[in-house]
Amino acid sequence: MTYEGALDYPGPDNFYRILEEQKVSAVLTAPTAVRLLMRYGTKTARNHDLSSVTRTFSAGEPLNAPAWEWLQNEVFDNRVPVIDHWWKTETGGPVIGNPYRLGMLPIKPGSAGIPLPGYHVEVRQADGPLAPPGEKGCVVITDPFPGLTQQLWAEPQRYRESYWAQMPGVYLTGDAAHVDDDGYIWFSGRADEILKIAGHRIGTSEVETAVLRHPAVTEVGVTGVPDPLRGEVIAAFVVLRPGLEGSEEIDQSSRDTVRRELGPIAVIGSIEFVALLPKTRSGKIMRRVLRSVVRNENPGDVSTIEEPGAVARVLEAWEHDHTPPQEPVPGQ
Numbered sequence: 155m156t157y158e159g160a161l162d163y164p165g166p167d168n169f170y171r172i173l174e175e176q177k178v179s180a181v182l183t184a185p186t187a188v189r190l191l192m193r194y195g196t197k198t199a200r201n202h203d204l205s206s207v208t209r210t211f212s213a214g215e216p217l218n219a220p221a222w223e224w225l226q227n228e229v230f231d232n233r234v235p236v237i238d239h240w241w242k243t244e245t246g247g248p249v250i251g252n253p254y255r256l257g258m259l260p261i262k263p264g265s266a267g268i269p270l271p272g273y274h275v276e277v278r279q280a281d282g283p284l285a286p287p288g289e290k291g292c293v294v295i296t297d298p299f300p301g302l303t304q305q306l307w308a309e310p311q312r313y314r315e316s317y318w319a320q321m322p323g324v325y326l327t328g329d330a331a332h333v334d335d336d337g338y339i340w341f342s343g344r345a346d347e348i349l350k351i352a353g354h355r356i357g358t359s360e361v362e363t364a365v366l367r368h369p370a371v372t373e374v375g376v377t378g379v380p381d382p383l384r385g386e387v388i389a390a391f392v393v394l395r396p397g398l399e400g401s402e403e404i405d406q407s408s409r410d411t412v413r414r415e416l417g418p419i420a421v422i423g424s425i426e427f428v429a430l431l432p433k434t435r436s437g438k439i440m441r442r443v444l445r446s447v448v449r450n451e452n453p454g455d456v457s458t459i460e461e462p463g464a465v466a467r468v469l470e471a472w473e474h475d476h477t478p479p480q481e482p483v484p485g486q
Contacts (some may be wrong), residue, residue: 157172161187161190161191162190162191162193162194166191166193166194166198167198167201167202169187169191170198170199170201170202170204171202173202173204173206173207174202174203174204174206177206178206178207179206179207179208179209180207180208180209180210180211181207181209181210181211182210182211182212182213183210183211183212184212184213184214184215184436184437184438185212185214185215185216185217185218185221185437186214186215186373186433186437186438186439187437188212188217188221188222188224188225189218189221189366189372189373190372190373191225191229192221192224192372193372193395193396194396196224196228196229199228199229204229204230207230207234208234209234209235209237209254210225210230210234210235210236210237211236211237211238211239212236212237212238212239213238213239213240213241213248214436214437214438215359215437215438215439216238216264216266216340216341216343216359216363217236217238217263217264218264218359218362218363218366219263219264219363220363220366220367221366222236222238222261222263222264223263226261226263235252235254235258235261236261237251237252237254237258237261237267238251238252238261238264238265238266238267239251239252239266239267240266240267240329240339240341242327243303244302244303244317245295245301245302245303246300246301246302246303247301248270249269249270249273249275249295250266250267250268250269250270250273250275250339251266251267251268251270252267252268253268253270253271256271262334262336262338264340264363265334265338265339265340266331266338266339266340266341267338267339268337268338268339269339272299273295273299274295274296274297275293275294275295275296275339276293276294276296276324277289277290277291277292277293277294277331277332277333277339278291278292278294278321278324279291279292280292282321285332285333287332287333287334287335288332288333288334288335289332290330290331290332290342290348290355290357291330291331291332292321292326292327292328292329292330292345293327293329293330293331293339293341294321294324294325294326294327295324295325295327296323296324296325298325302325328344328345328346329341329343329344329345330342330343330344330345330347330348330357341357341359342356342357342358342359342360343357343358343359343441344358344441347377347441347442347445349361349376349377349378349386349388350378350385350386351378351384351385351386351387351388351419351420351421352383352384352385352419352421353385354419356416356419356420358375358376358377358441360416361376361388361390361412361416361420362374362375362376363415364411364412364415364416364420365390365392365408365411365412367411367415368404368407368408368411370394370395370398370404370407370408371392371393371394371395371408372393372394372395373392373393373431374390374391374392374393374431375390375391375431375432375439375441375444376388376389376390376391376441376444377389377441377444377445377448378445378448379423379424379448379449380449381421381423384421387421387422387423388412388420388421388422388423389422389423389424389426389444389448389472390408390422390424390425390426391426391428391431391444391468391471392408392425392426392427392428393427393428393429393430393431394427399427400425400427404427405425408422408425409422409425424475424476426468426471426472426475427471428464428467428468428471429467430461430463430464430467431444431464431468432444432456432459432461432464432465432468433459433460433461433464434458434459434460435458435459435460437460440453440456440459442454443456443459443465443468444468447465447468447469447472448472453465
């Protein structure tokens with residue numbers, strides 16, 4: 155079955171009620187949905203019989219380790235596998251994942267898995283050579299396959315330039331990742347969203363995963379802010395659990411959490427507490443909108459945004475903290 159609508163309407167148990175009543179065996183969801191359910195804790199899930207579920211898949215964005223741990227261990231009691239995977243609209247189906255039907259590999263929380271049988275994926279350095287294990291680079295597909303898109307409607311030149319010309323001979327996905335020693339691929343975010351702080355390259359997904367380790371945080375989107383000393387610092391837009399409000403204590407403890415997880419190179423310039431983040435209707439955080447807000451730029455086409463009011467909320471929070479007070483007019 156396919157469900158369209160808010161997972162927490164008319165109540166926070168709506169998602170679990172559907173699983174129980176329809177005896178759902180496989181769940182295909184997105185990290186945004188998992189983080190939404192996390193806001194309400196585990197008690198709601200405990201009130202429903204989820205025994206029909208035998209497997210759960212997530213896609214759309216990297217499934218942050220804290221979200222995976224919550225769904226795997228707390229909601230499903232480590233009874234069923236929660237499997238992340240990666241694909242694009244242009245690939246027509248999953249390319250990286252865990253070959254569940256062929257004998258599942260160990261799950262590494264935060265990793266999308268390995269290239270699936272029949273697909274050839276590499277992580278390349280910007281100038282073309284293969285990136286060594288642990289080094290971030292561009293994800294490319296080295297061999298075409300039947301499901302891979304062959305053109306953009308009425309734009310053959312754009313198709314060549316966007317996908318094949320930037321790194322000749324391979325299909326450039328536009329995503330950044332690194333490969334570990336076991337061949338697992340760890341996505342960092344879009345290649346053009348990688349943060350460069352004092353010469354260090356940090357993925358948006360890495361920072362967001364670290365912020366999500368804070369018990370008060372339920373969702374976060376980050377972007378880079380120009381900094382004269384370090385090149386960039388981090389701006390984090392944070393959604394807190396229901397009933398909590400932003401405070402200096404949560405601000406500081408969130409910074410401490412990131413420093414503990416990523417070290418001193420992850421310098422946070424500011425944390426903004428917001429009610430919701432700008433996301434596409436498929437649940438992806440629109441980080442380019444966050445980037446446009448902090449850089450005072452035009453966000454471009456936002457026709458795919460789920461909630462248009464989210465842009466105004468983010469802009470209001472940023473301007474509140476970063477607009478200098480006006481000088482009083484003499485004589486007033």
